[in-house]
Amino acid sequence: MSPRRYAQIVGWGKALPARSMHNREFESLVDTSDEWIRTRTGIVERRVAGEGETTTSLAIAAARQAIAVADIDPRRIDLILVATCTADRLLPGAAPIVQQALGATSSGAVDMNAACAGFMYALVTANGLIASGTHRRILVVGADTLTRWMDWKDRRVSILFGDGAGAVLLEASDLPTGLFASVLRADGSGADLLHVPAGGTACLPTNDTLARGAHYIQMDGPAVFRFAVQIIVDSTREVLDAAHLTVEDVDLFVPHQANRRIIDAAVRTLELPSDRVFINLDRYGNTSAASIPIALTEAIEGGRLHPGDNILMSGFGAGLTWGTALFQWGVPQRVPATMPWQTVVHQGLTERAARALSVARRALAIADRA
Numbered sequence: 001m002s003p004r005r006y007a008q009i010v011g012w013g014k015a016l017p018a019r020s021m022h023n024r025e026f027e028s029l030v031d032t033s034d035e036w037i038r039t040r041t042g043i044v045e046r047r048v049a050g051e052g053e054t055t056t057s058l059a060i061a062a063a064r065q066a067i068a069v070a071d072i073d074p075r076r077i078d079l080i081l082v083a084t085c086t087a088d089r090l091l092p093g094a095a096p097i098v099q100q101a102l103g104a105t106s107s108g109a110v111d112m113n114a115a116c117a118g119f120m121y122a123l124v125t126a127n128g129l130i131a132s133g134t135h136r137r138i139l140v141v142g143a144d145t146l147t148r149w150m151d152w153k154d155r156r157v158s159i160l161f162g163d164g165a166g167a168v169l170l171e172a173s174d175l176p177t178g179l180f181a182s183v184l185r186a187d188g189s190g191a192d193l194l195h196v197p198a199g200g201t202a203c204l205p206t207n208d209t210l211a212r213g214a215h216y217i218q219m220d221g222p223a224v225f226r227f228a229v230q231i232i233v234d235s236t237r238e239v240l241d242a243a244h245l246t247v248e249d250v251d252l253f254v255p256h257q258a259n260r261r262i263i264d265a266a267v268r269t270l271e272l273p274s275d276r277v278f279i280n281l282d283r284y285g286n287t288s289a290a291s292i293p294i295a296l297t298e299a300i301e302g303g304r305l306h307p308g309d310n311i312l313m314s315g316f317g318a319g320l321t322w323g324t325a326l327f328q329w330g331v332p333q334r335v336p337a338t339m340p341w342q343t344v345v346h347q348g349l350t351e352r353a354a355r356a357l358s359v360a361r362r363a364l365a366i367a368d369r370a
């Protein structure tokens, strides 16, 4: 029997535009207030892409960090999946631009558009490809610049979104950790609840569509709100059941960062302690497909993940689409084959485990080179 392949996250990174926009700036644009935005959404500020900053420039910056953390040669990446609904151009997709910039010359590259749920779709897909044995290293990027499609005068939408990118590098491993259970779902009957009416092939951009603002995001906020709370709760229960775990087993919940009240309502129903929920939407707003990998990166960098921890991730968005997954964290960070075990101990493993890991990594490195 061939060994089961598990997908480990061995690299991570994030990139955000330089310009930060505080809630107060909206007070001069529309009839709103810092107080309203904070209390109804939890958002305080967001990053907005400026001139020269695009979905792919952010994606490339996040991906470079993930590759540096993983300490691998980009030519060894087999596939790049970019989750985005705001590629720089209609054609080509964002992924080949990212592939070229990274010098990932042996890699395939394709976009996945599931709007804000895109990262979850790409992560689950990448996990399946690694588990099947067809791919060894897959870069998964979530990147969006939704502010480019926003009517700044529409207070129901403009206060919510921000721009950014996050990336993880998955690598095949025999260590039995990684993605244990997942749910990917869609309900196209809700397509009009969150959409951009014009600019696609069904409604080409014209002077008229521009004049009507039909190229801007339209959203039924309260309907999306209700849908989001429901699917987080239902899909979390389904995933936990499939993994034979309970809410008590979840060490960290990294939800799509759309609205603090959505997250709070879902977490209350699930009876998940609030100190096990990762929130950064106060600083970035809703960054669409980038929100989960950015949050995950900050959770890792903040020391919130430990070997063996169960991480629950849940994303939802236009489509309607959603995806929830339970990921068991493997090693704390990539340990170069040459790193002595004494150093590894400082990264949180017991001495015995660290010695064994060092030996195993050396053996793998030798086998890899052979």
Ligand code: UT7
Pocket: 031, 032, 033, 036, 037, 040, 041, 116, 155, 156, 157, 159, 160, 194, 219, 220, 221, 222, 223, 224, 225, 228, 258, 259, 286, 288, 316, 317, 318
């Ligand atoms: O990735 C998925 C993306 N989308 C989402 O996650 C969106 C989910 N929905 C939401 O986050 C919330 O529905 C919003 C934040 C968009 C809106 O909050 P809400 O508590 O659902 O407000 P509402 O739409 O029910 O509106 C309540 C009132 C309305 O005024 P009236 O009709 O009661 O007089 C709105 O016109 O609040 C008004 N309003 C605002 N007032 C001040 C709506 N937006 C604003 C605003 N500032 N920015």
